[in-house]
Amino acid sequence: MKTDLVEINQTRKNLRVEIPSDLVDAQIARVTEDLARRARIPGFRPGKAPRRVIKQRFKEQILHEVAQEMVPRALQDAMRNTGVEAIDTPDVRDVSVEEGQALTFTASFETLPDFDPGSFETLALRRPSSVVEEAAVDQALDRLRDRAARFDPVEDRGAVDGDTLTVDLDRWTFRAPRANEGGERTEAPVPDGPGTAKDTHTGVDVTLGAKANPPGFDEQLLGLEPGATKTFPVHYPADYAITELAGHAVTYRVTVTALKRRVVPELDDEFAKDLGQFDTLATLRARVRADLEQEARRTAERELRGQLMKQLVARVPYEVPASLVDRELDRRVEEFAGRLMDQQIDPRRAGIDWRALRDSQRQAATEAVGGAMALDQIARREGLEVLDHELEQEITRFADQSGRTPAAVRAALEKEGGLARIASGLLREKAIDYVMARATIASE
Secondary structure (H helix, E strand, O other): OEEEEEEOOOOEEEEEEEEOHHHHHHHHHHHHHHHHHHOOOOOOOOOOOOHHHHHHHOHHHHHHHHHHHHHHHHHHHHHHHHOOOOOOOOEEEEEEOOOOOOEEEEEEEEOOOOOOOOOHHHOEEEEOOOOOOHHHHHHHHHHHHHHOOEEEEOOOOOOOOOOEEEEEEEEEEEOOOOOOOOOOEOOOOOOOOOOEEEEEEEEEEEEOOOOOOOOOHHHHHOOOOOOOEEEEEEEOOOOOOOOOOOOEEEEEEEEEEEEEEEEOOOOOHHHHHHOOOOOOHHHHHHHHHHHHHHHHHHHHHHHHHHHHHHHHHHOOOOOOOHHHHHHHHHHHHHHHHHHHHHOOOOHHHOOOOHHHHHHHHHHHHHHHHHHHHHHHHHHHHHOOOOOHHHHHHHHHHHHHHHOOOHHHHHHHHHHHOOHHHHHHHHHHHHHHHHHHOOOEEEEO
16 A cells, blocks of 8 residues: 655645555455345346446446445555544545556545644743732622612602612504604604504613613603602604614603612621621621632632743644634534523524624634643643543542532543543643743742
């Protein structure tokens, strides 16, 4: 068997293979003999038709079966003999097979050549500050107060800014709102008048001052008390975000059924006790600070790793193989679709431009693949490996998170082929730790 390996670029290879004619003819004879025993040819008893007749009648089928049988084995042998390893399924083309001639074909595939990731001491990283200022602690405590706010009923006055009104609401719009040349309808519809459409909503909460309220809506509700009813128009500006309402007038009738005011608790010891875990405000503040400091350290670590990965990707001396990028994009899209389904959203009906989503992720996917390639190369060069007990620890961690036994998790991973993926992730983490220990890291 003859082979000719051609380098298209640093990662893309073409392998041309030629199988000698004597081997091809022998395979043709075997396929013909097998077909002769099964074929039913008019005028001949089963298995008695001349082999010449079989070859003429079933030529295309015979040659197809010969190629199907010989090409995969020849490709496997050729790649082993040339010492190359494909990272994706080779694209086999230009298959030529005829009796009395050599069988030839070309396989195109991508590889990952070895490269030198360079000296790790020359990697210059800057660790972001993880200092938490007092202002950040104060903001976190304010957020806790906001979440603990209660709504008390108001009975002795009308609505003021910041109050929340519960209302029953009728809304009238024109059935054909875009009536004039400018596409606007500025006169307010008469309730239940000709050409109007009515929408009714009950138990709607409206907070005066909220950004989502229609323009001029809050002013109409100021001073209203429970039981009050008011009818008024609202004129939407031409640049309003909801295009169906932009440039149009709408008539509302609002009946107030309840009025509430938002009360934020005082920041004191009683507030800390109400959270159920703290005796004093000082204890609560200390816990908030500790949580913020822990998150700041995690954020700083993520940013530091991000710097490292960008520098490692830059050391990959060739273009990241497209097949690996496409594979990473598939994984990201599947993961996104899975998150939608977890939220009871059908990905097929979510109105998502999946092509645009893939395009938006391409750069990040390329960097992720390049980083993984660099880490794998570092692990090979430095002789890093994942030990059995380390893999078992990771399986146990997964088991604890999922509430299953380690044996059940291992069985599921073995069935899905996931053990190699877990080991690969652990090995890359080892490579990151190895490089981090040798890189030059300055603090902000």
